Amino acid sequence: MKRIEKKLKELSQDNQKAFVGYIVAGDPDLETSLELMHLSVDSGVDILEIGVPFTDPIAEGPTIQQAHDRSLENQTNLQKIVDLVGKFREKDSNTPIILMGYINNFLMYKDLINRSHDLGVDGVLVVDIPGELSLEDYGIDNQDLDVISLVSPTTSKDRVKEIVKNSTGFIYYVTLRGVTGSSNLDGNEIEKNIKHIKSISSIPVMAGFGIKNSDDAKLLSSFSDGIVIGSSIVELIYKNSENKDFHEVSDYISNMKDAIR
């Protein structure tokens, strides 16, 4: 069984919701990213989403954009990120890892991405490729890799059907109109749309974008299979990058995990 499926199955058997945590690889540096990956898992993250930095990340708000810029100053690229995953796997062979980024970087490393499953990567989430298109058409065709797709409040019902068909692992439901780190969650709309996805497919649905505090986390986890948190974690990492004391990150993750229990 694939690692993402296995992890989600275990959680659901325990009546638990999944916590997907996002960090940008190479922010503040790759060595610290490795430390932060382990720290996140120890504090309660179930699935790691590793951001691949891009010069022009159009779906990101300022917090994650700036993290991408900081990482790019360290010359982070996909080769180094896959190496990072390999190092993580030396100590942790259970936690699923998804690479999240933009198509232009993935196209440059097609062969590496196709081999990356053997190196410890479980899935890819390409932000700027519409979900009804298949990554296979662009040369990323390793069937062992899960392909996570986004569904948003503006996705039409017809398209939801197509997207769900082409997705494995889980569906990432974008909870708001906006970039990462925005606010204004509309609970009723989110609940309705996630119910719709669940009515046509058995694929798990994670809710993300705009989750800031434990109330948001609690609300969204009540009608999804789990939540995704990015900007808040990235912000806390940045705040503590100078002295590299990340207990605030760890505390934040534990609180969020408690909120969705």
Next chain:
Amino acid sequence: MKDNLPDKDGFFGEYGGKFVPETLMYALNELEQTYKTLKDNNDFNAEFHKDLAEFVGRPSPLYFAKRLTEHYRTASIWLKREDLNHTGAHKINNTVGQILLAKYMGKKRIIAETGAGQHGVATATVAARLGLDCHIYMGSEDVRRQSLNVYRMKLLGAEVHEVNSGSATLKDALNEALRDWVTNIEDTYYIIGSVTGPHPYPMIVRDFNAVVGYELIEQSQESFGRMPDSIIACVGGGSNAMGIFYPFIKMDNVELIGVEAAGKGIETGEHAAPLNDGTPGVLHGAKSYLMQDESGQVKGTASISAGLDYPGVGPEHSWLKDIKRAKYVAVSDDEVMKAFHMVNKMEGILPALETAHAFAYLDELMPKMNEDQHIVINVSGRGDKDLNSVVEIEGIKL
């Protein structure tokens, strides 16, 4: 030669497409549907052409450049005078068309990105005319070098948002406009200013600018009794070039030449010439030639002209390059400045620095032409906006 592209998925060969975050798909599909319906609607077209005639001042003249022709002593040089349009460039053709789409779609809020400021001014102009809320995104580096246009936009009632992220130029303004659109998707219409971006924009912007090419067919017939031998236009994103090229794509005997910005020289890497020195990649929703490094990161650009200072190019140009229907060359900042002065002194025309790139190619082209031939340069815009830059570059005290 095919001129019925893009295909139904928005591709010109392998270029184009819709590479965008999921939230935008709804708006792009809505726009595509609306455009499909209105494109052949008589009322819509009548309104568009009335505005082009009465508000923009079309048709723009085809003017014989007598002294330039005498200077080179080969082919006759003709100028398609888009610089005489209202607001001073070809950009207004597209904004007049897209604001009508916005009106038919009932959108109340208009956003746009701008580099040189010409598209920002053209957008603010049409938004003012309809009393719509207008927001323009502009890189802080461009705000500095195009301060006159910034003031014009403000006079027109637009709010100008300075963008400091990335390289603080056109590509970053586009990123920020896309982020605004993702956030305000339902009530906002995004007027993209070039033949770039996700489908259907490259098609829509081309179609609205193609009025330039269609006029040229008639004017060439009237002025010299046949079609031109060569058409030259500068290429940044490529909207003025695409507009004048498009109706001629199927006329194989008309040579199409796009001139990119070689900046400090192609060999220095400091330029804005993806068709000359780039590789296929995906930026701002479309696959096209792109200036990027081996990791797929978009490279910084360098050009004397803010309007050409962009690492990508419209996907249809990438296709025309690959099928060898159009030829893409590049000229350096120094060659551009020389041409800028030449056109001022010999023709009494102040061209935009973008446009001066097209003139700068004459030195290379003209010796290969003969006296029976006719070439047309698309004078895409006028250069009043660039006077501050020119004064700064040449170290002149006013």
